[in-house]
Amino acid sequence: MSKPRSAVRNQFEAILLRSLLAVASQAPLGFSLALARTLDRLAPRLRQSAERNLQLALPPTNPIETTSGVYRSLGRMLYFFSRFPTRNAANIHDWIEYEGFEHYREAKALGKGVLFATGHIGNWELSAFAHAYLTEPMSVVVRPLDNPILDALIKRYRTLSGNRILDKQDFLRGILKALANNEAVGILIDQNTMPENGAFVDFFGIPASTGTTFAKLAHKTGAAVLPGYAIWSEKRNKYILRFDPIFPMSGDVATDTANLTRHFEGVIRQYPEQWLWLHRRWKTRPAGSPDLYS
Secondary structure, three states: OOOOOOHHHHHHHHHHHHHHHHHHOOOOHHHHHHHHHHHHHHOHHHHHHHHHHHHHHOOOOOHHHHHHHHHHHHHHHHHHHHOHHHOOOOOHHHOEEEEOHHHHHHHHHOOOOEEEEEOOEEOHHHHHHHHHHHOOOOEEEEOOOOOHHHHHHHHHHHOOOOOEEEEHHHOHHHHHHHHHOOOEEEEEOOOEOOHHHEEEEEEOOEEEEEEOHHHHHHHHHOOEEEEEEEEEEOOOOEEEEEEOOOOOOOOOHHHHHHHHHHHHHHHHHHOHHHEOOOOOOOOOOOOOOOOOOO
C-alpha cells in the first residue's frame, strides 16, 4: 500500500502547475519547448527509458534524435493545453482540422456508439478537446492523478469544450450509457498493463502486456471501433485529427487486441517522434522472460 501524499506536497505541485500553465499561456512556443528540454535534463531516467524502447522497437533509428523529437512534441502539447480556455467552436479550426471525418459519420450512422481507439501520440489531449467543438462532446476514460488538486485542475481544462471524464475506477457504467446513446468514447490503448488485466500481444515484435478491456467492450456493445489520433503537421502548421476506417472486429478478444495493437504500431512507425517513448511499454514481461530495462 502506497504512503499517503501530504497536503503540503499536493498544494506545492498545484501551485507549480498553475504557474507553468499561466506563463505558458502567455509566452511564445519557444518557452514550452525549452521547458520540455529542461524536463529532459532533470529526469534522465525518462530519456534512458525512451532510448531503450527505441533500441528495442526501431533499432535503425537514432534514439537520441527521436527522443529529442518526443520532448519537442511534449512542449508543443503544453503550449496548446495552456491555451484551452481561449478556444471555442469559432476559432478551434486555427489549431486542428479533420482527415477521414467520413469514417466518423459512417460509425455514427450504425447507431451503437463509437469507441475511439487512441494512444499517446501527437496531441491526445487536443484530439478529444477539439472534437467536442468541431462536432460534438464525447466521453474520455482517464486514470485520476494521485494529487487530487492537480486532478481537478486538469479535469477542468479537459472538460472546457463539453467533454465528460470517466475515471478508470468507475468507468464501465459511464461507457455503457454513452454508447447506448450513440455517443463516442475515447480510450487509450497503448499502455503497459498488469497481466491479470490484459494479454501479451506483439508490439514491434516484442510481447507487450496490453489491456483487453477495449476489445471486450466492443464485443459486448457492438459499438463501431474507430482509430483516431491528432498528428502535428509541419506543412500545415496545425494538428490533423485523423480518423481511420472502421476497424473490423473478429469477436475474439486476444485476436482483436493484437490487431488493434498492430494497427497502432503502424501509426507510430509513421510518426515515431510524436509517440510517448518515455513510457516503459515492455515493463511487464511474460513469466520467465528477462527484464528489458535493468
